[in-house]
Amino acid sequence: MTVVANGEKREVGEQAKVADLLGELKLGTAACAVEVNKKIVPKLQHSTHALAEGDRIEIVTLVGGG
Amino acid sequence: MSTIEAKLSTQAVASPEDRLVIGERAFVSRLIVGTGKYATYDLMRDALAASAAQVVTVAVRRERLYNDQGQSILQFLDLSRYTILPNTAGCFTAEDAVRVARLGREILTQLDNSGASWVKLEVLGDKKTLLPDPTGTLEATRELVADGFQVLAYSSDDPIAAIRIKEAGATAVMPAGSPIGSGQGVLNRNNILLCLELLKEGDPTFPVIVDAGVGAASDVSIAMELGADGVLLNTAIAHANDPVMMARAMHHAAVAGRHSYLAGRIPKRLYASASSPWEGTISGVPGTVIPGE
Numbered sequence: 001m002t003v004v005a006n007g008e009k010r011e012v013g014e015q016a017k018v019a020d021l022l023g024e025l026k027l028g029t030a031a032c033a034v035e036v037n038k039k040i041v042p043k044l045q046h047s048t049h050a051l052a053e054g055d056r057i058e059i060v061t062l063v064g065g066g
Numbered sequence: 067m068s069t070i071e072a073k074l075s076t077q078a079v080a081s082p083e084d085r086l087v088i089g090e091r092a093f094v095s096r097l098i099v100g101t102g103k104y105a106t107y108d109l110m111r112d113a114l115a116a117s118a119a120q121v122v123t124v125a126v127r128r129e130r131l132y133n134d135q136g137q138s139i140l141q142f143l144d145l146s147r148y149t150i151l152p153n154t155a156g157c158f159t160a161e162d163a164v165r166v167a168r169l170g171r172e173i174l175t176q177l178d179n180s181g182a183s184w185v186k187l188e189v190l191g192d193k194k195t196l197l198p199d200p201t202g203t204l205e206a207t208r209e210l211v212a213d214g215f216q217v218l219a220y221s222s223d224d225p226i227a228a229i230r231i232k233e234a235g236a237t238a239v240m241p242a243g244s245p246i247g248s249g250q251g252v253l254n255r256n257n258i259l260l261c262l263e264l265l266k267e268g269d270p271t272f273p274v275i276v277d278a279g280v281g282a283a284s285d286v287s288i289a290m291e292l293g294a295d296g297v298l299l300n301t302a303i304a305h306a307n308d309p310v311m312m313a314r315a316m317h318h319a320a321v322a323g324r325h326s327y328l329a330g331r332i333p334k335r336l337y338a339s340a341s342s343p344w345e346g347t348i349s350g351v352p353g354t355v356i357p358g359e
Contacts, residue, residue, distance in 0.1 A: 006128045007128075031138070031177055033126075033170070033176075059128065059129045060126050061128075062124040062140060062152065062173055064102040064103065064125065066101075066247075066299075066301065
């Protein structure tokens with residue numbers, strides 16, 4: 001199925017969870033926060049939250065800023 | 067003495083342990099510094115150390131999905147030393163600012179940093195001036211406070227806007243000295259004084275932090291001498307020719323300005339007031355007669 005991660009279309013497996021996507025992106029160990037359709041999925045739920053067709057996912061981290 | 071001068075010479079009582087208190091947190095340093103715009107993370111780390119700041123701001127941005135070789139700012143921030151203050155920079159609506167604040171909280175919770183429950187709220191009104199959107203800021207403040215955040219809200223130096231943000235539940239109000247990154251310093255000292263007076267009326271410990279516009283160390287001292295509790299800056303250090311030396315200067319300026327404020331300045335006068343006594347001068351002073359001549 002197709003999801004949109006950080007603005008880019010991406011194919012993921014039918015049963016994919018948030019953690020699977022992060023693993024594919026090599027972000028499994030990164031300090032990052034994930035939002036699916038504008039709702040935060042806390043880290044504890046990354047391995048259980050199933051993605052759905054068309055989900056819009058934001059994966060963010062901390063960068064320099066003022 | 068004019069009203070302004072009276073304000074400038076307001077006496078404050080120095081407590082033995084003078085601390086910047088924001089919500090439940092207390093800090094020795096009154097500088098809050100940003101982590102943006104540095105040429106390298108190494109330089110940032112050294113400048114932060116030289117500033118002696120205990121609170122540093124960061125932004126929340128999308129992960130780069132295809133270039134995982136880049137360094138993370140977190141490798142260069144000693145989380146046991148700094149309280150991280152995530153910002154909502156780049157947000158132009160209350161809705162976006164609330165989302166970004168929650169994402170920042172989610173990351174800082176994972177890192178077990180004490181900054182998890184607070185946010186530097188910026189809801190911008192315009193990309194060119196980066197001036198705050200007053201209604202969006204109020205709306206986001208209310209929503210974030212209801213969600214358990216301690217909100218440090220970036221504001222214009224309009225005293226009424228500042229007081230409304232406090233009424234909305236902000237933990238600290240941060241009026242701008244001048245536009246973000248402009249280096250113009252404190253453009254309207256009277257407005258900062260009015261912000262301080264209104265925000266601290268009946269609530270003298272309410273933290274007021276001058277945020278944005280600092281160009282040089284003297285700007286920090288001026289803000290502190292006016293009675294601000296702290297100063298937040300980024301560009302003036304990061305883009306100085308020697309960021310580490312400028313960071314050190316900013317630290318000294320904050321201390322100097324704070325001490326100057328606590329010590330209580332003299333009133334401004336139109337005429338001079340001699341520091342050496344007139345009595346016993348051997349030369350003639352116009353309008354007076356030397357005894358014995």
